[in-house]
Amino acid sequence: MTDLFIFIPTSEYICENKVIDDFISYTHSKRNAKMEFVPYEKFKDVEFITEGGFSKIYKATWIDGPRDWSAPPPYRIGKMTVALKELSNSSNISAKELNELMVFYNYATNYNSKNVYTCHDHFNYINKYFGITQHSNTQNFMIITKYYESGDLRNHITNEFYNISWFKKLIKLQCIVNGLNNMHDANIIHRDYHSGNILVATGETPIISDLGISKSAIEPFDDKDNEIYGIIPYVAPEVLQGRKYTKASDIYSFGMIMWELMTGRRPFWDKSHDTDLIIQICDGLRPPIITNAPEGYIELMKECWHLDPNERPTASNLLQKVKTIFYNEIKNIINKNPTKIMESPNIGPVTTNNPGAIYKSRPLSEMIKSALSTISLKSQNITQNITSKFGN
Structure with missing residues:
Protein backbone atom coordinates (compact mmCIF):
# COMPACT_ATOMS: atom_id res chain seq x y z
CA MET A 1 0.00 0.00 0.00
CA THR A 2 2.89 2.40 0.57
CA ASP A 3 3.57 2.85 -3.14
CA LEU A 4 0.16 4.52 -3.38
CA PHE A 5 1.65 7.60 -1.80
CA ILE A 6 5.10 7.69 -3.38
CA PHE A 7 5.95 9.50 -6.62
CA ILE A 8 7.41 7.15 -9.21
CA PRO A 9 9.28 9.23 -11.84
CA THR A 10 8.25 7.34 -14.97
CA SER A 11 8.25 9.00 -18.39
CA GLU A 12 4.48 9.39 -18.14
CA TYR A 13 4.97 12.10 -15.53
CA ILE A 14 7.82 13.95 -17.22
CA CYS A 15 7.24 17.04 -19.36
CA GLU A 16 10.87 18.22 -19.38
CA ASN A 17 9.92 21.46 -17.65
CA LYS A 18 11.50 21.71 -14.23
CA VAL A 19 8.74 23.88 -12.74
CA ILE A 20 6.05 21.38 -13.78
CA ASP A 21 8.01 18.27 -12.89
CA ASP A 22 8.96 19.64 -9.47
CA PHE A 23 5.33 20.51 -8.77
CA ILE A 24 4.01 17.10 -9.86
CA SER A 25 6.67 15.40 -7.77
CA TYR A 26 5.73 17.56 -4.80
CA THR A 27 2.05 16.57 -5.03
CA HIS A 28 3.07 12.91 -4.86
CA SER A 29 4.99 13.43 -1.64
CA LYS A 30 1.82 13.59 0.45
CA ARG A 31 -1.37 11.61 0.77
CA ASN A 32 -3.96 13.79 -0.93
CA ALA A 33 -4.47 15.50 -4.29
CA LYS A 34 -1.88 13.78 -6.46
CA MET A 35 -1.64 15.38 -9.89
CA GLU A 36 -0.01 14.40 -13.14
CA PHE A 37 1.37 15.76 -16.37
CA VAL A 38 -0.65 14.32 -19.27
CA PRO A 39 0.75 14.34 -22.83
CA TYR A 40 -1.47 16.35 -25.18
CA GLU A 41 -1.98 13.35 -27.49
CA LYS A 42 -3.94 11.70 -24.67
CA PHE A 43 -6.80 14.08 -25.52
CA LYS A 44 -9.07 13.98 -28.56
CA ASP A 45 -12.00 16.01 -29.91
CA VAL A 46 -10.51 19.21 -28.49
CA GLU A 47 -13.08 21.98 -29.00
CA PHE A 48 -12.77 25.69 -28.17
CA ILE A 49 -15.53 26.83 -25.80
CA THR A 50 -14.84 30.36 -24.58
CA GLU A 51 -12.17 32.88 -23.68
CA GLY A 52 -11.73 34.50 -20.30
CA GLY A 53 -9.57 37.33 -19.07
CA PHE A 54 -6.38 35.29 -18.85
CA SER A 55 -7.09 32.00 -20.59
CA LYS A 56 -8.96 30.02 -23.22
CA ILE A 57 -11.25 27.13 -22.28
CA TYR A 58 -11.53 23.97 -24.36
CA LYS A 59 -13.68 20.87 -24.07
CA ALA A 60 -11.90 17.57 -24.73
CA THR A 61 -12.11 13.83 -24.26
CA TRP A 62 -9.38 12.40 -22.04
CA ILE A 63 -8.89 9.01 -23.67
CA ASP A 64 -7.63 7.12 -20.61
CA GLY A 65 -9.11 9.36 -17.93
CA PRO A 66 -7.60 10.17 -14.53
CA ARG A 67 -6.16 7.68 -12.11
CA ASP A 68 -8.02 6.30 -9.13
CA TRP A 69 -5.20 6.66 -6.62
CA SER A 70 -7.04 4.75 -3.90
CA ALA A 71 -6.59 1.40 -5.65
CA PRO A 72 -3.50 -0.78 -5.09
CA PRO A 73 -2.04 -0.21 -7.63
CA PRO A 74 -3.68 2.96 -9.03
CA TYR A 75 -5.57 2.49 -12.30
CA ARG A 76 -7.12 4.76 -14.91
CA ILE A 77 -10.90 5.00 -14.77
CA GLY A 78 -11.39 5.35 -18.53
CA LYS A 79 -12.68 7.97 -20.94
CA MET A 80 -13.77 11.29 -19.41
CA THR A 81 -14.91 14.65 -20.77
CA VAL A 82 -12.69 17.37 -19.33
CA ALA A 83 -12.09 21.10 -19.57
CA LEU A 84 -8.65 22.29 -20.62
CA LYS A 85 -7.80 25.79 -19.47
CA GLU A 86 -5.01 27.20 -21.65
CA LEU A 87 -3.00 29.76 -19.70
CA SER A 88 -2.07 32.71 -21.91
CA ASN A 89 1.64 33.12 -22.70
CA SER A 90 2.61 30.23 -20.42
CA SER A 91 5.11 28.33 -22.55
CA ASN A 92 7.84 29.46 -20.14
CA ILE A 93 5.68 28.83 -17.11
CA SER A 94 6.68 30.06 -13.67
CA ALA A 95 5.77 28.66 -10.28
CA LYS A 96 3.45 31.65 -9.80
CA GLU A 97 1.39 30.57 -12.82
CA LEU A 98 0.77 27.22 -11.12
CA ASN A 99 -1.08 29.03 -8.35
CA GLU A 100 -4.46 27.53 -9.32
CA LEU A 101 -3.19 23.96 -9.00
CA MET A 102 -1.28 24.74 -5.81
CA VAL A 103 -4.34 26.30 -4.19
CA PHE A 104 -6.41 23.19 -4.90
CA TYR A 105 -3.60 20.97 -3.67
CA ASN A 106 -3.37 22.94 -0.41
CA TYR A 107 -7.15 22.84 -0.11
CA ALA A 108 -7.33 19.07 -0.60
CA THR A 109 -4.46 18.34 1.78
CA ASN A 110 -6.35 20.29 4.43
CA TYR A 111 -8.68 17.27 4.58
CA ASN A 112 -7.23 14.01 5.89
CA SER A 113 -9.35 11.87 3.63
CA LYS A 114 -9.02 9.44 0.73
CA ASN A 115 -12.18 10.89 -0.80
CA VAL A 116 -10.15 13.23 -2.96
CA TYR A 117 -8.77 10.15 -4.75
CA THR A 118 -12.05 8.46 -5.49
CA CYS A 119 -14.15 11.48 -6.46
CA HIS A 120 -13.74 12.44 -10.10
CA ASP A 121 -16.34 15.19 -10.08
CA HIS A 122 -15.82 17.67 -7.26
CA PHE A 123 -14.31 17.61 -3.81
CA ASN A 124 -16.32 19.24 -1.00
CA TYR A 125 -18.05 21.57 -3.51
CA ILE A 126 -14.77 22.60 -5.16
CA ASN A 127 -14.06 21.57 -8.75
CA LYS A 128 -11.56 18.71 -9.02
CA TYR A 129 -8.17 19.41 -10.60
CA PHE A 130 -6.35 16.50 -12.23
CA GLY A 131 -3.13 18.06 -13.43
CA ILE A 132 -1.68 19.78 -16.46
CA THR A 133 -0.90 19.25 -20.14
CA GLN A 134 0.82 21.31 -22.86
CA HIS A 135 -0.77 22.45 -26.12
CA SER A 136 1.06 20.86 -29.03
CA ASN A 137 0.94 24.03 -31.18
CA THR A 138 1.10 27.04 -28.85
CA GLN A 139 3.23 25.24 -26.24
CA ASN A 140 1.09 26.94 -23.60
CA PHE A 141 0.29 24.89 -20.54
CA MET A 142 -3.30 23.80 -19.90
CA ILE A 143 -4.93 22.95 -16.57
CA ILE A 144 -7.12 19.82 -16.58
CA THR A 145 -10.45 19.84 -14.72
CA LYS A 146 -13.81 18.11 -15.00
CA TYR A 147 -16.10 19.48 -17.73
CA TYR A 148 -19.79 20.14 -17.02
CA GLU A 149 -22.32 20.28 -19.84
CA SER A 150 -24.60 22.53 -17.77
CA GLY A 151 -22.02 25.31 -17.76
CA ASP A 152 -21.87 27.91 -15.03
Whole structure:
Protein backbone atom coordinates (compact mmCIF):
# COMPACT_ATOMS: atom_id res chain seq x y z
CA MET A 1 0.00 0.00 0.00
CA THR A 2 2.89 2.40 0.57
CA ASP A 3 3.57 2.85 -3.14
CA LEU A 4 0.16 4.52 -3.38
CA PHE A 5 1.65 7.60 -1.80
CA ILE A 6 5.10 7.69 -3.38
CA PHE A 7 5.95 9.50 -6.62
CA ILE A 8 7.41 7.15 -9.21
CA PRO A 9 9.28 9.23 -11.84
CA THR A 10 8.25 7.34 -14.97
CA SER A 11 8.25 9.00 -18.39
CA GLU A 12 4.48 9.39 -18.14
CA TYR A 13 4.97 12.10 -15.53
CA ILE A 14 7.82 13.95 -17.22
CA CYS A 15 7.24 17.04 -19.36
CA GLU A 16 10.87 18.22 -19.38
CA ASN A 17 9.92 21.46 -17.65
CA LYS A 18 11.50 21.71 -14.23
CA VAL A 19 8.74 23.88 -12.74
CA ILE A 20 6.05 21.38 -13.78
CA ASP A 21 8.01 18.27 -12.89
CA ASP A 22 8.96 19.64 -9.47
CA PHE A 23 5.33 20.51 -8.77
CA ILE A 24 4.01 17.10 -9.86
CA SER A 25 6.67 15.40 -7.77
CA TYR A 26 5.73 17.56 -4.80
CA THR A 27 2.05 16.57 -5.03
CA HIS A 28 3.07 12.91 -4.86
CA SER A 29 4.99 13.43 -1.64
CA LYS A 30 1.82 13.59 0.45
CA ARG A 31 -1.37 11.61 0.77
CA ASN A 32 -3.96 13.79 -0.93
CA ALA A 33 -4.47 15.50 -4.29
CA LYS A 34 -1.88 13.78 -6.46
CA MET A 35 -1.64 15.38 -9.89
CA GLU A 36 -0.01 14.40 -13.14
CA PHE A 37 1.37 15.76 -16.37
CA VAL A 38 -0.65 14.32 -19.27
CA PRO A 39 0.75 14.34 -22.83
CA TYR A 40 -1.47 16.35 -25.18
CA GLU A 41 -1.98 13.35 -27.49
CA LYS A 42 -3.94 11.70 -24.67
CA PHE A 43 -6.80 14.08 -25.52
CA LYS A 44 -9.07 13.98 -28.56
CA ASP A 45 -12.00 16.01 -29.91
CA VAL A 46 -10.51 19.21 -28.49
CA GLU A 47 -13.08 21.98 -29.00
CA PHE A 48 -12.77 25.69 -28.17
CA ILE A 49 -15.53 26.83 -25.80
CA THR A 50 -14.84 30.36 -24.58
CA GLU A 51 -12.17 32.88 -23.68
CA GLY A 52 -11.73 34.50 -20.30
CA GLY A 53 -9.57 37.33 -19.07
CA PHE A 54 -6.38 35.29 -18.85
CA SER A 55 -7.09 32.00 -20.59
CA LYS A 56 -8.96 30.02 -23.22
CA ILE A 57 -11.25 27.13 -22.28
CA TYR A 58 -11.53 23.97 -24.36
CA LYS A 59 -13.68 20.87 -24.07
CA ALA A 60 -11.90 17.57 -24.73
CA THR A 61 -12.11 13.83 -24.26
CA TRP A 62 -9.38 12.40 -22.04
CA ILE A 63 -8.89 9.01 -23.67
CA ASP A 64 -7.63 7.12 -20.61
CA GLY A 65 -9.11 9.36 -17.93
CA PRO A 66 -7.60 10.17 -14.53
CA ARG A 67 -6.16 7.68 -12.11
CA ASP A 68 -8.02 6.30 -9.13
CA TRP A 69 -5.20 6.66 -6.62
CA SER A 70 -7.04 4.75 -3.90
CA ALA A 71 -6.59 1.40 -5.65
CA PRO A 72 -3.50 -0.78 -5.09
CA PRO A 73 -2.04 -0.21 -7.63
CA PRO A 74 -3.68 2.96 -9.03
CA TYR A 75 -5.57 2.49 -12.30
CA ARG A 76 -7.12 4.76 -14.91
CA ILE A 77 -10.90 5.00 -14.77
CA GLY A 78 -11.39 5.35 -18.53
CA LYS A 79 -12.68 7.97 -20.94
CA MET A 80 -13.77 11.29 -19.41
CA THR A 81 -14.91 14.65 -20.77
CA VAL A 82 -12.69 17.37 -19.33
CA ALA A 83 -12.09 21.10 -19.57
CA LEU A 84 -8.65 22.29 -20.62
CA LYS A 85 -7.80 25.79 -19.47
CA GLU A 86 -5.01 27.20 -21.65
CA LEU A 87 -3.00 29.76 -19.70
CA SER A 88 -2.07 32.71 -21.91
CA ASN A 89 1.64 33.12 -22.70
CA SER A 90 2.61 30.23 -20.42
CA SER A 91 5.11 28.33 -22.55
CA ASN A 92 7.84 29.46 -20.14
CA ILE A 93 5.68 28.83 -17.11
CA SER A 94 6.68 30.06 -13.67
CA ALA A 95 5.77 28.66 -10.28
CA LYS A 96 3.45 31.65 -9.80
CA GLU A 97 1.39 30.57 -12.82
CA LEU A 98 0.77 27.22 -11.12
CA ASN A 99 -1.08 29.03 -8.35
CA GLU A 100 -4.46 27.53 -9.32
CA LEU A 101 -3.19 23.96 -9.00
CA MET A 102 -1.28 24.74 -5.81
CA VAL A 103 -4.34 26.30 -4.19
CA PHE A 104 -6.41 23.19 -4.90
CA TYR A 105 -3.60 20.97 -3.67
CA ASN A 106 -3.37 22.94 -0.41
CA TYR A 107 -7.15 22.84 -0.11
CA ALA A 108 -7.33 19.07 -0.60
CA THR A 109 -4.46 18.34 1.78
CA ASN A 110 -6.35 20.29 4.43
CA TYR A 111 -8.68 17.27 4.58
CA ASN A 112 -7.23 14.01 5.89
CA SER A 113 -9.35 11.87 3.63
CA LYS A 114 -9.02 9.44 0.73
CA ASN A 115 -12.18 10.89 -0.80
CA VAL A 116 -10.15 13.23 -2.96
CA TYR A 117 -8.77 10.15 -4.75
CA THR A 118 -12.05 8.46 -5.49
CA CYS A 119 -14.15 11.48 -6.46
CA HIS A 120 -13.74 12.44 -10.10
CA ASP A 121 -16.34 15.19 -10.08
CA HIS A 122 -15.82 17.67 -7.26
CA PHE A 123 -14.31 17.61 -3.81
CA ASN A 124 -16.32 19.24 -1.00
CA TYR A 125 -18.05 21.57 -3.51
CA ILE A 126 -14.77 22.60 -5.16
CA ASN A 127 -14.06 21.57 -8.75
CA LYS A 128 -11.56 18.71 -9.02
CA TYR A 129 -8.17 19.41 -10.60
CA PHE A 130 -6.35 16.50 -12.23
CA GLY A 131 -3.13 18.06 -13.43
CA ILE A 132 -1.68 19.78 -16.46
CA THR A 133 -0.90 19.25 -20.14
CA GLN A 134 0.82 21.31 -22.86
CA HIS A 135 -0.77 22.45 -26.12
CA SER A 136 1.06 20.86 -29.03
CA ASN A 137 0.94 24.03 -31.18
CA THR A 138 1.10 27.04 -28.85
CA GLN A 139 3.23 25.24 -26.24
CA ASN A 140 1.09 26.94 -23.60
CA PHE A 141 0.29 24.89 -20.54
CA MET A 142 -3.30 23.80 -19.90
CA ILE A 143 -4.93 22.95 -16.57
CA ILE A 144 -7.12 19.82 -16.58
CA THR A 145 -10.45 19.84 -14.72
CA LYS A 146 -13.81 18.11 -15.00
CA TYR A 147 -16.10 19.48 -17.73
CA TYR A 148 -19.79 20.14 -17.02
CA GLU A 149 -22.32 20.28 -19.84
CA SER A 150 -24.60 22.53 -17.77
CA GLY A 151 -22.02 25.31 -17.76
CA ASP A 152 -21.87 27.91 -15.03
CA LEU A 153 -24.43 29.23 -12.56
CA ARG A 154 -24.83 32.44 -14.54
CA ASN A 155 -26.07 30.54 -17.61
CA HIS A 156 -28.14 28.18 -15.46
CA ILE A 157 -29.99 31.10 -13.88
CA THR A 158 -30.53 32.76 -17.26
CA ASN A 159 -31.92 29.59 -18.87
CA GLU A 160 -33.91 28.17 -15.96
CA PHE A 161 -34.86 31.12 -13.74
CA TYR A 162 -38.62 30.57 -13.68
CA ASN A 163 -38.17 26.80 -13.31
CA ILE A 164 -36.03 27.09 -10.18
CA SER A 165 -38.31 27.24 -7.15
CA TRP A 166 -37.17 28.96 -3.98
CA PHE A 167 -36.77 25.52 -2.44
CA LYS A 168 -34.27 24.60 -5.18
CA LYS A 169 -32.58 27.99 -4.98
CA LEU A 170 -31.93 27.51 -1.28
CA ILE A 171 -30.51 24.03 -1.90
CA LYS A 172 -28.11 25.55 -4.44
CA LEU A 173 -27.24 28.36 -2.07
CA GLN A 174 -26.31 25.86 0.65
CA CYS A 175 -23.95 24.08 -1.77
CA ILE A 176 -22.33 27.38 -2.76
CA VAL A 177 -21.80 28.55 0.80
CA ASN A 178 -20.61 25.07 1.80
CA GLY A 179 -17.84 25.34 -0.77
CA LEU A 180 -16.97 28.85 0.39
CA ASN A 181 -16.95 27.75 4.02
CA ASN A 182 -14.65 24.84 3.17
CA MET A 183 -12.28 27.21 1.38
CA HIS A 184 -12.24 29.65 4.28
CA ASP A 185 -11.70 26.78 6.74
CA ALA A 186 -8.59 25.98 4.71
CA ASN A 187 -7.61 29.67 4.94
CA ILE A 188 -8.09 30.25 1.21
CA ILE A 189 -9.61 33.46 -0.17
CA HIS A 190 -11.10 33.09 -3.65
CA ARG A 191 -10.69 36.76 -4.69
CA ASP A 192 -12.72 36.43 -7.91
CA TYR A 193 -15.99 35.01 -6.63
CA HIS A 194 -18.94 35.39 -9.00
CA SER A 195 -21.61 33.30 -10.72
CA GLY A 196 -19.39 32.68 -13.75
CA ASN A 197 -16.91 30.89 -11.49
CA ILE A 198 -19.54 28.56 -10.05
CA LEU A 199 -20.15 25.50 -12.22
CA VAL A 200 -23.30 23.38 -12.24
CA ALA A 201 -22.34 19.74 -11.73
CA THR A 202 -24.32 16.51 -11.82
CA GLY A 203 -27.73 16.88 -10.19
CA GLU A 204 -27.58 20.66 -10.65
CA THR A 205 -25.10 20.90 -7.77
CA PRO A 206 -23.17 24.19 -7.82
CA ILE A 207 -19.42 23.90 -7.25
CA ILE A 208 -16.73 26.56 -7.00
CA SER A 209 -14.16 26.73 -9.79
CA ASP A 210 -11.38 28.95 -11.14
CA LEU A 211 -8.99 29.29 -8.23
CA GLY A 212 -6.49 31.11 -10.45
CA ILE A 213 -6.01 34.20 -8.28
CA SER A 214 -7.00 32.64 -4.96
CA LYS A 215 -4.55 33.10 -2.11
CA SER A 216 -3.89 31.99 1.43
CA ALA A 217 -5.55 34.16 4.06
CA ILE A 218 -2.53 33.75 6.33
CA GLU A 219 0.18 34.73 3.85
CA PRO A 220 1.57 38.28 4.17
CA PHE A 221 0.30 40.84 1.66
CA ASP A 222 2.65 41.02 -1.33
CA ASP A 223 3.07 44.62 -2.47
CA LYS A 224 4.83 43.40 -5.62
CA ASP A 225 1.70 41.57 -6.75
CA ASN A 226 -1.06 44.01 -5.90
CA GLU A 227 -2.96 44.01 -9.20
CA ILE A 228 -6.68 43.75 -8.54
CA TYR A 229 -8.67 41.53 -10.91
CA GLY A 230 -12.37 40.90 -11.04
CA ILE A 231 -15.83 41.94 -12.19
CA ILE A 232 -16.67 45.31 -10.63
CA PRO A 233 -20.19 44.52 -9.26
CA TYR A 234 -18.80 41.53 -7.32
CA VAL A 235 -15.73 43.30 -5.89
CA ALA A 236 -16.07 44.43 -2.28
CA PRO A 237 -15.94 48.21 -1.68
CA GLU A 238 -12.90 47.99 0.60
CA VAL A 239 -10.98 46.30 -2.25
CA LEU A 240 -12.17 49.05 -4.61
CA GLN A 241 -10.71 51.47 -2.07
CA GLY A 242 -7.28 49.86 -2.36
CA ARG A 243 -7.37 47.64 0.71
CA LYS A 244 -6.37 43.98 0.60
CA TYR A 245 -8.72 41.06 0.00
CA THR A 246 -10.00 39.24 3.06
CA LYS A 247 -12.47 36.44 3.66
CA ALA A 248 -15.07 39.19 4.17
CA SER A 249 -14.45 40.28 0.56
CA ASP A 250 -15.63 36.85 -0.61
CA ILE A 251 -18.71 37.22 1.60
CA TYR A 252 -19.58 40.48 -0.17
CA SER A 253 -19.36 38.67 -3.51
CA PHE A 254 -21.63 35.95 -2.15
CA GLY A 255 -24.22 38.64 -1.37
CA MET A 256 -24.22 39.61 -5.04
CA ILE A 257 -24.75 35.97 -6.01
CA MET A 258 -27.74 35.92 -3.65
CA TRP A 259 -29.16 38.94 -5.48
CA GLU A 260 -28.60 37.23 -8.82
CA LEU A 261 -30.43 34.09 -7.69
CA MET A 262 -33.29 36.23 -6.39
CA THR A 263 -33.78 38.39 -9.49
CA GLY A 264 -32.43 36.34 -12.39
CA ARG A 265 -30.26 39.28 -13.41
CA ARG A 266 -26.62 40.15 -13.01
CA PRO A 267 -25.86 42.90 -10.50
CA PHE A 268 -25.68 46.34 -12.13
CA TRP A 269 -26.59 44.88 -15.51
CA ASP A 270 -28.02 48.27 -16.51
CA LYS A 271 -24.91 50.33 -15.71
CA SER A 272 -21.51 50.82 -17.28
CA HIS A 273 -18.81 49.12 -15.23
CA ASP A 274 -16.49 52.10 -15.01
CA THR A 275 -14.92 54.50 -12.52
CA ASP A 276 -18.31 56.11 -11.83
CA LEU A 277 -19.74 52.77 -10.69
CA ILE A 278 -16.68 52.13 -8.51
CA ILE A 279 -17.23 55.50 -6.81
CA GLN A 280 -20.95 54.79 -6.33
CA ILE A 281 -20.27 51.34 -4.81
CA CYS A 282 -17.75 52.87 -2.41
CA ASP A 283 -20.45 55.42 -1.49
CA GLY A 284 -22.87 52.61 -0.65
CA LEU A 285 -24.74 51.87 -3.89
CA ARG A 286 -26.14 48.34 -4.01
CA PRO A 287 -28.56 46.61 -6.42
CA PRO A 288 -32.23 47.42 -5.77
CA ILE A 289 -34.56 45.13 -3.81
CA ILE A 290 -37.25 44.57 -6.41
CA THR A 291 -38.84 41.24 -5.54
CA ASN A 292 -39.85 38.99 -2.68
CA ALA A 293 -37.81 36.23 -1.06
CA PRO A 294 -38.14 33.75 1.82
CA GLU A 295 -38.10 35.23 5.32
CA GLY A 296 -34.62 36.34 6.33
CA TYR A 297 -33.13 36.11 2.82
CA ILE A 298 -33.01 39.81 1.98
CA GLU A 299 -31.75 40.73 5.46
CA LEU A 300 -28.93 38.19 5.14
CA MET A 301 -28.05 39.44 1.67
CA LYS A 302 -27.76 42.99 3.01
CA GLU A 303 -25.51 41.74 5.82
CA CYS A 304 -23.22 40.20 3.22
CA TRP A 305 -22.80 43.41 1.26
CA HIS A 306 -22.44 45.67 4.33
CA LEU A 307 -19.99 48.51 3.72
CA ASP A 308 -18.01 47.53 6.83
CA PRO A 309 -16.35 44.12 6.28
CA ASN A 310 -16.38 43.51 10.04
CA GLU A 311 -20.18 43.61 10.00
CA ARG A 312 -20.50 40.83 7.43
CA PRO A 313 -21.14 37.26 8.59
CA THR A 314 -18.39 34.66 8.43
CA ALA A 315 -18.85 31.78 5.99
CA SER A 316 -19.62 29.45 8.89
CA ASN A 317 -22.24 31.82 10.27
CA LEU A 318 -23.59 32.34 6.76
CA LEU A 319 -24.04 28.60 6.28
CA GLN A 320 -26.09 28.30 9.46
CA LYS A 321 -28.31 31.24 8.48
CA VAL A 322 -28.92 29.85 4.99
CA LYS A 323 -29.87 26.51 6.54
CA THR A 324 -32.35 28.27 8.83
CA ILE A 325 -33.95 30.03 5.86
CA PHE A 326 -34.09 26.69 4.03
CA TYR A 327 -35.77 24.87 6.94
CA ASN A 328 -38.32 27.66 7.25
CA GLU A 329 -39.09 27.30 3.56
CA ILE A 330 -39.66 23.56 4.08
CA LYS A 331 -42.23 24.49 6.74
CA ASN A 332 -43.88 26.81 4.23
CA ILE A 333 -44.09 23.96 1.73
CA ILE A 334 -45.59 21.62 4.34
CA ASN A 335 -48.15 24.32 5.12
CA LYS A 336 -48.84 24.63 1.38
CA ASN A 337 -47.57 28.20 1.34
CA PRO A 338 -44.21 28.10 -0.49
CA THR A 339 -42.50 31.34 -1.41
CA LYS A 340 -43.48 32.10 -4.98
CA ILE A 341 -41.43 33.80 -7.66
CA MET A 342 -43.13 37.07 -8.53
CA GLU A 343 -44.01 37.77 -12.13
CA SER A 344 -42.76 41.26 -12.79
CA PRO A 345 -40.98 43.15 -15.58
CA ASN A 346 -38.39 44.08 -12.97
CA ILE A 347 -37.12 40.53 -12.48
CA GLY A 348 -36.09 37.67 -14.72
CA PRO A 349 -33.28 37.42 -17.28
CA VAL A 350 -32.74 40.34 -19.65
CA THR A 351 -31.73 39.86 -23.27
CA THR A 352 -29.40 42.86 -23.40
CA ASN A 353 -27.14 44.30 -20.72
CA ASN A 354 -25.76 47.83 -20.76
CA PRO A 355 -23.04 47.89 -23.46
CA GLY A 356 -20.56 49.01 -20.80
CA ALA A 357 -21.40 46.14 -18.42
CA ILE A 358 -18.40 43.80 -18.52
CA TYR A 359 -18.81 40.37 -16.92
CA LYS A 360 -15.31 39.02 -17.57
CA SER A 361 -12.59 39.28 -14.96
CA ARG A 362 -10.04 41.93 -15.90
CA PRO A 363 -7.33 44.08 -14.29
CA LEU A 364 -8.99 46.87 -12.31
CA SER A 365 -6.11 48.63 -10.56
CA GLU A 366 -5.84 51.57 -12.99
CA MET A 367 -9.60 52.19 -12.87
CA ILE A 368 -9.52 52.02 -9.08
CA LYS A 369 -6.66 54.56 -8.94
CA SER A 370 -8.68 56.87 -11.18
CA ALA A 371 -11.78 56.46 -9.00
CA LEU A 372 -9.85 57.10 -5.78
CA SER A 373 -8.27 60.20 -7.33
CA THR A 374 -11.73 61.51 -8.22
CA ILE A 375 -13.01 60.78 -4.70
CA SER A 376 -10.00 62.59 -3.20
CA LEU A 377 -10.49 65.60 -5.48
CA LYS A 378 -14.19 65.83 -4.57
CA SER A 379 -13.30 65.67 -0.88
CA GLN A 380 -10.76 68.48 -1.31
CA ASN A 381 -13.32 70.62 -3.14
CA ILE A 382 -15.88 70.10 -0.38
CA THR A 383 -13.31 71.06 2.25
CA GLN A 384 -12.33 74.18 0.31
CA ASN A 385 -15.98 75.20 -0.11
CA ILE A 386 -16.64 74.80 3.61
CA THR A 387 -13.48 76.74 4.47
CA SER A 388 -14.32 79.59 2.09
CA LYS A 389 -17.88 79.80 3.43
CA PHE A 390 -17.23 79.60 7.14
CA GLY A 391 -13.57 80.57 7.37
CA ASN A 392 -10.86 78.75 9.32
